[in-house]
Amino acid sequence: MKISKRSKIPEATITRLSVYSRYLKRLDKQMITTISSSEIAEGVGVSSAQVRKDLAYFGEFGTKGVGYNVNDLIRYLVKILGLNVDWNMLLVGAGNLGAALVTYHEFKDRGFYITGVFDNDVTKIGTKILDMEILSLDKMPDIIKKYNVRIGILAIPPQAAQAVADLFVKNGLEAILNFAPININVPKNIEVRNVDLSIMLETITFSLAGKK
Amino acid sequence: MKISKRSKIPEATITRLSVYSRYLKRLDKQMITTISSSEIAEGVGVSSAQVRKDLAYFGEFGTKGVGYNVNDLIRYLVKILGLNVDWNMLLVGAGNLGAALVTYHEFKDRGFYITGVFDNDVTKIGTKILDMEILSLDKMPDIIKKYNVRIGILAIPPQAAQAVADLFVKNGLEAILNFAPININVPKNIEVRNVDLSIMLETITFSLAGKK
DNA sequence: GTATGTGAACTATTTCACAGCT
DNA sequence: AGCTGTGAAATAGTTCACATAC
Structure with a gap:
């Protein structure tokens, strides 16, 4: 999966990606492997369309009919946010x-x-x-x-x-x-x-x- | 001057009012009595139209051709933000x-x-x-x-x-x-x-x- | 002459709703 | 049957530009 080039990303989207990534890390610790946009939305207090839209700025990270792999999504988000380095x-x-x-x-x-x-x-x-x-x-x-x-x-x-x-x-x-x-x-x-x-x-x- | 009823005020406007009020207090200490929207804009890093629009949500605090009275504007902002009480x-x-x-x-x-x-x-x-x-x-x-x-x-x-x-x-x-x-x-x-x-x-x- | 207050135009962001894939 | 990805619609927020007042 490629991480797309950034076109014009709202600042608020970046803020939320950061929130998602922390929430997903918590899920990961609880051994949860798959999650839907509406479950993320529920967990962090935004709409599910917002979650999907935010992620779609950077690539197609999910699987239709299934959802997102928690581990993979964390890795993508960490990379996007520049947190793969100290x-x-x-x-x-x-x-x-x-x-x-x-x-x-x-x-x-x-x-x-x-x-x-x-x-x-x-x-x-x-x-x-x-x-x-x-x-x-x-x-x-x-x-x-x-x-x-x-x-x-x-x-x-x-x-x-x-x-x-x-x-x-x-x-x-x-x-x-x-x-x-x-x-x-x-x-x-x-x-x-x-x-x-x-x-x-x-x-x-x-x-x-x-x-x- | 009446402070108008709030209709639908952007959260960002409130944030900026808070910034304006602090900037104006600094001017007030320097004995500056009158200021234009473009001078405020310059001082806090937004556009002058933004300053006028933000203020206009709450009333007509300025004088055309002249600008705003620093002291009065501080008092209006303090009142709007609820800072007239501790x-x-x-x-x-x-x-x-x-x-x-x-x-x-x-x-x-x-x-x-x-x-x-x-x-x-x-x-x-x-x-x-x-x-x-x-x-x-x-x-x-x-x-x-x-x-x-x-x-x-x-x-x-x-x-x-x-x-x-x-x-x-x-x-x-x-x-x-x-x-x-x-x-x-x-x-x-x-x-x-x-x-x-x-x-x-x-x-x-x-x-x-x-x-x- | 100068600077406000404000509709209108523009730009940005969010929500809707559904085609398409699993 | 379920959930993503996404154009289109709706909503929100900012900038423009000018009539109006001093």
Whole structure:
């Protein structure tokens, strides 16, 4: 089975593929070998047509009248998402959030590794989070080279975010996971994903304020 | 100026209103009093038509030929998002992520307060994160009543997530911010927002895998 | 002159429904 | 008989472009 060339895939489709893959891994552990689109749909909370459409962007992974082989489908999804290889990341910001990210088990389960932790606070440099020594920013090029890092994580206050983002770009990183609640400007070939917890809460309060 | 009744507002619009409001607060601190939709657009990285459309769902907040009054617009947005009142939340899961959330300053800045921290690990109960004592789950009804809590945060492993979500619902919470990487099933009148960091990374690796 | 507010046009995404394969 | 894969239809969301107000 070939994995087709990507034409124009909705971002939401990629998000769901990631959800499917994790759900399928759970099924795989329970020794379930075959599954239909409607069972996946049921398990992750989307429609079965959506599941089939999402998968069909990349190939014909199922068997008509039967469904999908769980193991095979996991392998296709892992390949599509680029998870057949490990990804080394570096983290700037050794505060509470940074510490939570370093110890976040789900990352390792999915093949994501934080291979460098940086901070510009001199009282932190040289101390450790788990076994990771906190480094000064000028060590960044060494770490990027040594571990072939392509992804940077920003877990710092908003005032400092743009400067560190610039540093990421200058050092050749290709993607940024940004936890700072500010819009960072980078060249358009750099992938940026913003994680903003206050925004998520505010979509909740908007809905709740509309109720009672 | 009246804030109009909500008809059918895209979720993405609410997300952007939240972004606008934070950007405007920054301008307000710099003593900027008037701003155009294109300046907002520039600052947050969307189109100016998008800004105007988003605002127009709720009322006519601007002046033709002039723009928007920063202060007034902040007040409208705060009201729309339900941030004119404080929101008390409770947190289940006193691990690293939980600790990061308790100490997350941005929450307080926006009027969100964690007024109870729970865990089912008996070695944690009675210890503290900052000044918050970690409580056993059976104290939940007391805290909800005492602080009029409507929002619960799940920062626990996926295996335990559904059971605690059920407990939230049983105790009358109306919204859940879920950090567990699993689909939780709740009645449809309960608002759920999922924060899944691995998924965000996987949309990045999908894009990067497509490159070199 | 300038910038909003908004229908209309356009683009994107989801759902429908069924032909085709097992 | 059952379930996929997919065009077509429906729905949702964004951008255009301009009349209107200051």
